[in-house]
Amino acid sequence: MRDLPDQIETWFAAQGWQIHPHQRDMLARAADPATLLIAPTGGGKTMAGFLPTLAELSAGHHSGLHTIYVSPLKALAADIKRNLTRPVTDMGLPVRIEDRTGDTSYTQKRKQRADPPHILLTTPESLALLISYPDAPRIFAGLQRIIVDEIHALADSKRGDQLMLALSRVQALAPGLRRVGLSATVDDPGAIAHLLARHPDPCAILQADPGPDPDIRMLQTDQAPPWSGGGAAYAIPAVLEQVRQHKTTLIFHNTRAQAEIFFHRLWMQNEDALPIGIHHGSLDRAQREKVESAMVAGDLRAIVCTGSLDLGIDWGDVDLVIQVGAPKNVKRLVQRIGRANHRYNAPSKALLVPANRFEVVECVAALEAAKAHDLDGEPRGPGPLDVLCQHILITACAAPFDADALFDEVRQAGTYAALPRADFDACLDFCATGGYALRAYDRWQRLQKRANGDWQLRDPRSATLIRQNIGTIQDTDTLKVRMRGRGAPLGEVEEGFAASLTPGDTFLIGGQVVRYEGLREMTVEVSRNRGREPKVATFNGTKFATSTQLSQRILRMFAQGDWPQLPAHTADWLALQARVSRLPQQGRLLVETFPHEGRDYLCAYGFAGRNAQQTLGLILTKRMEETGLDPLGFVATDYAVLIWGLRPVTDPAPLFDRAALRDGLEGWLAGNAVMKRTFRSSATIAGLIQRSFQGQRKSGRQATFSSDILYDTLAKYDPDHLMLRVTRDEAMRGLVDFGRIEDMLDRIEGRIDHVPLDRLSPLSAPLFLEPGRVPVVGAGQERLLAEETEKLLAQAGLA
Template sequence: MILPPEFQDWFAGQGWQPHPHQIALLASRHDSLLVAPTGGGKTLAGFLPSLVELRKGACKGSVHTLYVSPLKALTADIGRNLARPVAELGLQVRVEDRTGDTGASQRRRQRVDPPEILLTTPESLALMLSYPEAPAIFGGLRRVVLDELHALAESKRGDQLMLGLSRLRRLAPGLRVTGLSATVEDPKALAGFMAGSEPVTVIEADPGPDPDIDMLPTARPAPWAGGGGHYAIPEVLDAVRRARTTIIFINTRAQAELFFQALWAANDENLPIGLHHGSLAREQRSKVEAAMAAGELRAVVATGSLDLGIDWGAVDLVIQIGAPKNVKRLVQRIGRANHRYNAPSKARIVPANRFEQIECVAALEAVRARDLDGDPRGAGPLDVLCQHILLTACAGPFDADALFSEVRTAGPYRALDRVAFDACLDFAATGGYALRAYDRWQRLMLRDGSWQLRDPRAAKLLRMNVGTIVEAEMVRVRLRGRGGTPLGEVEEAFAASLVPGDSFLIGGRVVRMDAMREMVIEVTPEPRREPKIAVYSGVKLAMSTQLAHRVLALIGAPDRHAALPGDTRDWLALQAEVSRLPEPGLLLSESFPHAGLWHFALYGFAGRNALQTLGLLLAREMEEEGLGPLGFLSTDYALLIWTLDPVRGPSSLLDATRLRAGLGDWLGENAVMKRTFRNVATVAGLIQRNMPGLRKTGRQATFTSDILYDTLRKYDPDHLLLRITGDEAGRGLVDFGRIEEMLARSPRREHRNLERVSPLAAPLLLEIGKVPIRGEGRERMAQIEAEALMREAGLEMQG
């Protein structure tokens, strides 16, 4: 396909020349994956074939091009950006969005009079495909554009989208699918993820100039422990002062609130600085986004809420506070600066502590080597398939054989076998063996060879619970008074800890809780109070496996330490002198006395979740061996356990088979399994949070899921959802696979018995997040303390 003359003239009028990858995508006759750097015109490339086709007019009554992105804000931004070429080229094309923010009247109209170009999200697509009108809406579909595909592929939202795409390919044979992404570690694997029955062509653009990226020099050294980065506030403010617009990324919402408050306290020049994260009110986020677009802000402190897509060309500096934990995430964030193809992005990193200095140097080396990280994707999750089957029934009767064949055309489900599919179908129809006697889970029936809803009225309830994102229940926060300004939301568990008069931090301001009514906290500004900090669950980022390997290789190679700050080099040199340095292939552990207790340190470099799980499992084994474990602490790099008696050698404790057996015993009654089950059951449709006229609170949903979990464990231990839960717990919150990977890559084991704390272990003693262990060790400790107290009082304890 050649670029038509009017399009050539339009490009020239903008002062642009089409990029080779834009022309290559225009000429492609196959499904394509375009990998191009941020600012490389990916989105225009994705829409160019559609705009060229639509210049000749389009078949009315059906969507011609469907655009899917992970963010509602991104669909709105794309709509604004598309409006200009559509208008200037004189195309008779309607561009509309269909997200959770779209009004009900517009959504109804779109079902009978859809636009030529529809912009949506995976959840809204699943909802549209659940209506009987879906064949009419999408029967004339010619193009599908999947934006930020790498981000979608990292979660169940991507699996949900691929199942929707398999349905679209059946409704509109011959449609062409284009995936767009900037940060892809394995383009071939991502192409396989989005592929249907035909292979996908991968188009890789010129990556553009190398980024200008380095550590931000600071007058004060990084602290030994902690994660706030506050020591660098003066240098961050100076960098903001010298740049036009800066995005300051920080990894968690709580840290973003604290850093923004500290930055504002030091902002003597009153530079306009905003705050942006996912728990702020939409009105607050929109206000910050509009100010950014208008060039009215000098900086914005943000979490991953600004990682993707939105084009702010005026941003000329990105600062990352704290180690990025993931090279791909760092590259994505770097790309927010100088959102132009031929201009190098400028970024600076501020490690939060001494260990993170090493991680940041390793991440910088990976960025310069263009070595992105990422773990292989597993098979498509079955809870998502259960939801898809139920939504398919909402659209009308279906044939099981045909649906099975259709599902297997989706990349994540290509290896799905019929036994697993039938188990999902049986669950969707009856709830499974232990629940089939209850009418509420009897949802599908077989009639004349086709499966259909037992009660058509159930479709409304199923549609109300579409989606794969299961978040903690949030409580809204607003200023007191009629029509009070919304400030954002906090988690229900944090809200439950507040009493009237308590102050807390939200949106960068300190407020006082006055009252809570119907899941809304009413507050009054209280700037001079010391606030509580709202901690949001599920936001701690674990270091990627590949970055962990790079960090370990850097520590274990003294000849490479010249790249590290001087104080960090001295610290590692002292570690080599007192004990030894960890290195690839070696699992190093140490025992030493401190503060009247014995401490065991293991340098696993397996990520926080995995090492926390290992801490729980080793503590159980130490309890069995009578060592008296009292507590433990985990970081991305190391595990520290303190005990009453010394661990002289961990070899017997670190047996993979023994650990896995212990994992099964521990998980059975553990809250991790119940939390995972609740998430799985919600996605699969067993638990429905949204009901007509009301929404279950998080406590209500947890109560329901706990009862179901206990019932199924007792009466149906092989239930489909329990099997899914076990698989997910092992991969996600527990991350046992990374423990096995750590043991496999470390055939050599070395244990050092030391007389005092080692330099590498010292920062661990300063970390927060210690987990106490309630067991024999705690009882022995209480006995020892009691005896000492009695001796001090001149008494002898009897018995």
């Protein structure tokens, strides 16, 4: 199909638009089994994805579901519905468009199953729910196309794995299904195409004209950034001035807590009363929608936000993006920059605001990478088995299935293309029996084999419980926050934070200071209060680690020895480091040791990312404890770990022995809460633990209690259980990130530059101000206590 129907051509002409070459190419490839389109924001990529559908539906002969559009965000699905409905109405096309997300009413969802629209806009979770119904073959029978928007955002997560498994099921029900992936930001098009394709079918890759490079630079401020911290309060006057100079500004932060703090401080200095909003995933849906509506209407001059606005909602008049804090990842930075200026072939405008002195270096490295189109991305491992277990249960909810046929179907899905049969059978056995240690319990025996060899639900009533727990997003341990009396919902905070509050405490949420009144029926009740300095609420937001590629670019920058691209204060700091000690180098590990205020310090510059550096601190202090070095604590950042103790380290090389580090990790993990936390997440996804039961959501504490008992039971009686295997893999890759420690060891190949100093170095100084210090309970503390006891006895004349 190359030509548009007349009514669509006429509509384009009436808008004063010409069809872009990549939109024409999508029409030409309408019959291809899979197509990945990479086009810049504002380049009409969503319309390009839908044009073949609109052309096919314009004849009016199709009944039932024709196209499914899948988005990572509910808000994005609603936005596309708004933007697609207008041209369909203007053209007079006989097309019905509806969305189906977690916000859609039960009644509407039932109607959609009985009488599906031509175009359904949905999310990965809602699609997984749809395939779980017995009438799925009828719903999907006539499906022609599935469009996955912002596919890069799904490719790196379990949501993407779940979606590709759902696509393999839908493809079995609609063999002629064609797949379309859309994205503005892709670091490895071949990998995304591999994910999207139905294996072994090919996937075409279309690259649109990327348009002009963005106008991106550092924000100039009167005051230099502080040595540490993440708030960037020093930059608020300069940020406000930029807001005044632009129509609409998006101010991105890496965490929800940082967004709350910055919004509060911004508002306190907003003497012109500029209308500014806040938007993040822990705020109540009604609050988010209110901000979104005000944004669309042009009623806000700025919005402080997080990843909740990373993706392609068309805000129209956004003409500036400000990134507060180092972006940690070039791909994320480019995606956020694209939120400014949705006009094709017009450059997006963005400013970076480093929160501290080291982030100046990281921001400059990210700027250079963005200009060089050097996007970063970590390779994906094999498809996670907890997600596969959930998919097996979802399949059984719809109808009995043949294991061989399902295995072949699963192997057509993205990261599961190389799935060993043994792993599939282990997942099937887990779904059927719960595994060796749990076989005696009826509640985990969910599948049984029929006489003909097919598998089915042991109790058809369990389908309801399985459907209630579909999804891979773990929103555990949160409590709703409401105003007392009026009951207006504000959002949610973590249970641990709520437990730390006493009546009268104040904290920030939704940009306002509230006073904690009490906990009632698992809801935090608050009142308005503008009193003393508020606490900062903790939210389930991701703390990003600096990517491997960006870390290596920083090390290459250090090697220059002259830094004209850096502000003078930062260049002087690095030059002083080079004179006093040395700068970290690629392929080598810099370790400094020095005394300071009665303690002995070791600082290792691994540049492995926050999670890996944190893990390195835990393992190194454990090894130091075993060798009698009496460590007292450590603190970690993305680039270094600082350890302090009572004895000097004269030769750090043995501490970094690979086998010893791995043994130390194994010993530390065996009795650590990290494993239990990871187990709870994986076991919930796999269906071993239910977070929802008969429509009621368990509290985080209840879920933790039951998961901890299960973990201890399996660890004792069935250490080879599938869920423990999955847990270990997840912990190593995620929270612990040991893979990046091993990558670091591979890079340095034993080349350690040990620099003994008589005082702290310029590069280590910021770590002394870093929050999040981790104490080490061991011989060092006991020795300190003994010395203090002797002093007290001596003062009392008893020694």
